Amino acid sequence: MSMTAIEIEELILKTFPDAKIIIDDLRGDGDHYAAQIISEKFRGKTRVQQHQMVYNAMDGKMGKELHALALNTSAPKD
Amino acid sequence: MEQNTKEKIENIIKNNEILLFMKGTPVMPQCGFSAAVVGVLSHMGVKFNSVNVLEDAEIREGIKEYSDWPTIPQLYVKNEFVGGCDIIREMHENGELTEYFSQAGINT
Numbered sequence: 027m028s029m030t031a032i033e034i035e036e037l038i039l040k041t042f043p044d045a046k047i048i049i050d051d052l053r054g055d056g057d058h059y060a061a062q063i064i065s066e067k068f069r070g071k072t073r074v075q076q077h078q079m080v081y082n083a084m085d086g087k088m089g090k091e092l093h094a095l096a097l098n099t100s101a102p103k104d
Numbered sequence: 105m106e107q108n109t110k111e112k113i114e115n116i117i118k119n120n121e122i123l124l125f126m127k128g129t130p131v132m133p134q135c136g137f138s139a140a141v142v143g144v145l146s147h148m149g150v151k152f153n154s155v156n157v158l159e160d161a162e163i164r165e166g167i168k169e170y171s172d173w174p175t176i177p178q179l180y181v182k183n184e185f186v187g188g189c190d191i192i193r194e195m196h197e198n199g200e201l202t203e204y205f206s207q208a209g210i211n212t
Contacts, residue, residue, distance in 0.1 A: 060190075073187070073191055073194075074173075074185065074186075074187055074191065077173075077187075077188075077190075077191065078172055078173065081173070081174050082172075084174075088174035088175065089168065089174040089175045093175075094137065094175065096189070096190040097190060098190075098194070
């Protein structure tokens with residue numbers, strides 16, 4: 027089972043319409059990605075909370091269709 | 105999640121100051137991400153206990169619901185969920201993890 031970078035981006039944009047997203051395919055197997063996401067929605071949240079928000083935006087696919095999504099999240103610099 | 109699974113998880117987290125839910129064991133990790141966290145903790149000289157989720161399917165799924173975190177590994181320090189592989193790696197690289205442990209009264 028796997029996902030494409032575009033599918034991941036579309037899912038993230040549904041929850042974070044303002045997000046700037048960079049997705050790296052770590053292994054080319056459609057199962058291991060890294061994503062850098064910048065969104066105003068992360069402001070004031072802890073890193074764990076930010077990542078939980080992203081994982082919850084993945085429509086239950088995290089840990090199933092998608093084995094790994096290494097995250098780097100932040101709010102926009104002022 | 106079954107009530108007894110939840111209690112099993114709560115008890116083991118409560119009774120272990122530093123606890124890593126991982127795939128495999130520290131000596132024989134069965135997943136690169138689990139091995140990476142074992143590597144960070146060993147590099148820092150931190151003593152920790154671990155749970156091999158591959159040996160207990162209920163804990164393997166229950167821990168994800170318990171922490172609202174969909175993947176393994178998961179690190180707990182004094183009952184608090186600290187993070188998975190990329191958070192622990194990021195905290196280690198920027199010195200936050202050393203700070204976190206010293207605030208929790210744990211020598212590194």
